[in-house]
């Protein structure tokens with residue numbers, strides 16, 4: 522079996538950066554180079570001030586500090602890194618297509634294809650090419666065709682090694698992974714490549730947790746894992762709406778059903794809706810694939826997960842509007858949280874974007890506070906919707922740095938991300954500063970009902986009447 526000593530990762534994003542940092546940390550004998558075409562991003566990865574890394578993940582900066590410049594490098598010299606590596610991870614973005622065939626559903630594979638063409642062009646020695654990005658089932662076939670038809674007689678072995686880390690817990694998820702999945706060709710060279718990749722993970726994970734499959738099962742398992750997780754959130758969120766009509770309590774229900782060992786307790790937290798870069802994108806992709814094989818019922822079944830999530834986001838916004846007497850024009854509404862979950866600065870598909878947009882449609886005066894998300898990111902998210910002009914977005918919504926000050930004369934507060942610090946705020950003081958009646962709409966079930974009511978708030982907790 523080939524001993525791997527040099528690897529390269531194309532794409533220095535939320536997956537490429539943390540994954541490669543952990544590999545470098547756990548495998549001092551391997552030189553890891555992470556490359557990206559985005560100069561700014563690479564500059565940020567190389568920044569002196571480790572608080573300015575492009576990605577915030579607990580534990581990440583410590584690992585980067587330990588390994589950067591030793592066996593972990595960030596660079597824009599893509600061709601050189603490809604040429605030198607024995608194993609190349611493709612970890613570029615695979616967003617939903619915004620044009621042409623499959624628009625709004627299929628995965629856009631143009632970045633992956635560019636990588637494959639580049640690898641074919643540059644490589645002079647045999648390489649193992651690892652799909653780390655989430656890809657539609659059978660993409661490896663397309664990559665193999667490009668490599669074999671444009672490469673220079675070099676042998677390329679393709680593996681699928683999807684990533685299951687969640688943002689905010691990326692480092693822990695990588696170090697203590699439930700499982701690592703490696704799919705490859707069922708040939709001697711395919712087996713050797715799978716074993717070479719497995720050997721890297723075996724530096725810190727027990728071998729029983731490293732699963733080997735055929736390449737198509739591995740590609741499809743990633744989409745299915747995300748679809749199942751998102752389905753659980755949509756399922757519990759659908760029941761949260763029913764709880765609000767029946768005096769049942771969603772937390773009690775989650776607990777009651779979660780005690781059944783066949784159901785299990787995780788991923789049963791009702792919320793304002795799931796966000797993140799992947800759940801929606803991957804389910805849409807699954808729906809598209811099913812439809813393209815003529816499996817209409819399968820496609821409809823999974824599409825319902827997205828429909829329910831959209832419903833939950835609008836339901837929350839509509840509840841705020843109707844509770845505030847159906848007129849929120851000019852009313853000051855504070856949004857606590859913009860990230861799609863706590864402990865990350867990622868805002869992709871965050872429910873907060875949709876809730877803010879709905880309130881702005883009603884001309885509310887919206888003020889956002891998030892401990893980790895920048896002002897420019899928040900405006901970019903809103904401008905991307907193209908609901909109104911960028912000037913109008915800046916007029917209707919402001920971004921605050923101090924979470925307490927902004928509550929003066931506010932009509933309502935909505936909690937959209939479950940940041941721990943929100944629990945520790947001086948809620949009595951906030952109440953005193955707000956206009957009365959003072960409303961809190963808790964989309965994350967973060968605060969205690971009895972305490973909030975005792976202070977005097979009109980307190981709404983999603984999934985509870």
Ligand SMILES: NC(=O)C1=CN([C@@H]2O[C@H](COP(=O)(O)OP(=O)(O)OC[C@H]3O[C@@H](n4cnc5c(N)ncnc54)[C@H](O)[C@@H]3O)[C@@H](O)[C@H]2O)C=CC1
Pocket residue numbers: 531532533534535536537556557558559562599612613614615632635636653654655656684685686687688798799
């Ligand atoms: N974000 C997450 O938590 C997870 C993401 N994934 C999957 O991993 C993949 C990557 O996701 P993220 O890291 O979140 O994306 P990202 O958008 O944070 O990073 C992708 C990077 O690839 C770079 N890139 C694009 N084309 C390139 C090229 N031709 N050459 C060099 N660099 C190029 C971009 O400049 C960007 O910095 C996606 O397929 C995603 O579905 C999988 C598991 C978790």
Ligand SMILES: O=C(O)[C@H]1O[C@H](OP(=O)(O)OP(=O)(O)OC[C@H]2O[C@@H](n3ccc(=O)[nH]c3=O)[C@H](O)[C@@H]2O)[C@H](O)[C@@H](O)[C@@H]1O
Pocket residue numbers: 655684685686687688689747750754787788789790791792793794795796797798799800861862
């Ligand atoms: O492919 C990916 O991108 C990743 O997607 C998710 O990870 P992530 O999106 O980072 O975060 P999650 O913890 O899964 O949360 C997703 C969304 O669901 C919401 N959620 C989660 C759990 C829950 O009980 N309730 C709930 O509303 C979260 O607040 C968040 O908005 C998966 O958990 C990862 O395994 C996967 O690798």
